[in-house]
Amino acid sequence: MSVDFALRSHIDADAASARHLLQYHVAEREIGGFHSTETSHPPGFHIPGHFHDLASLYLVLQGSLTESYEHKRRECKSPNVVFTPAGEKHSNLFNARGGRCFLIEIPEAFIERLAAAGVRIEHSLHSEGGVLAWLAMRLYREFSRPDAVSLLAIEGLMLEALSELGRWNEPSSFGEPLWLRETRDLLHDRFQETMTLDELGHLAGVDPAHLARSFRRHYRCTVGEYHRRLRIEYASRQLAETRTSILNIALAAGFADQAHFSRTFRNHTGLTPAKFRSAFGLKCIVRE
Secondary structure, eight states: OOHHHHHHEEESSOHHHHHHGGGGEEEEEEETTEEEEEEEEOTTOEEEEEEESSEEEEEEEEEEEEEEETTEEEEEETTOEEEEOTTOOEEEEEEEEEEEEEEEEEOHHHHHHHHHTTOOOOSOEEEOSTHHHHHHHHHHHHHHSOOTTHHHHHHHHHHHHHHHHHHTOOOOOTTOOHHHHHHHHHHHHTTTSOOOHHHHHHHHTSOHHHHHHHHHHHHSSOHHHHHHHHHHHHHHHHHHHOOOOHHHHHHHHTOSSHHHHHHHHHHHHSSOHHHHHHHTTOOOOOOO
C-alpha cells in the first residue's frame, strides 16, 4: 500500500502484513480527490478484514473473489461492480483464477453533495454487470489515460453510477410479502424465458395489477425493467468472461436474435456487445 492508501484504510493485520499488500498494487492515481487503485491478486489470496475511511466503488476486471461483509457473503466476478460505504468492514478471498480489480475511493464532499440532492446509499450494493459495469469501465479508462477534462468526466460518470445505484438501492425486507420475494426469485431462475404479468400473477396467486404495483413499490422498478436487467447482467458476464459468440450469448439470455440483443444492450449500457467485450481487454495502467 502507498502511505496515502494506508492512511485511508484500516486492516486487521500487523504493519508488516499490511505493507505486504503493496506488491499487488499495479497502479495508483489521484484526480481531484478521487483516488484509484488497480490491484492484481494470485489464486487463493486473502485480504483480511478491513474498512476504508472513504466510500468506494470497485470493478472486477478479471477473475473472481468472495467478499464477506456484515455476516454475509457475495460472489463477485468480472464484470461485477460493488459499492461500499465508508466504514463498512469486509474481507476478500480470491478464487481459483485470482483476480484483477479497479477501486475508486470517493471524496466525502462528493457523497454529501449527492445526499443533499436526495441520493443516499447507506449500505453496500452489488451489481453483476450492465450499465454500472459500462460506467465503471469508462471511469477506469479516464484514470488510465487522463487529460485536461478527466476530472469533469470522472465527476459526471460517478454521478451517473451512484444515481443508478440509488435507483435500485437495496429495499428493506420490512413488509415484503413472501409471494413477492418468490416472484423475484422466479425471475432470477427463469430470466431467459418470456413471462407475462398474467402468468406471474397466476403463479403467485395474486392479481397481476397488484403484483405490478407491489413490485415497483418494493424494488423501485417495473417487472419488465427488472427482467431485462437480469438478461443484460447475464450477457455482460458472458461477454467479459468467455469467448462465446455474441449470437449464442443473445440466445442463451433469452433474446430472439442477435440484432434484438444488440439494440437492447446498447440502449441499456451505451455500448454494443462487441465494444463492451473489447473494453475488458485493456492493458494495466502504469504506476505513477
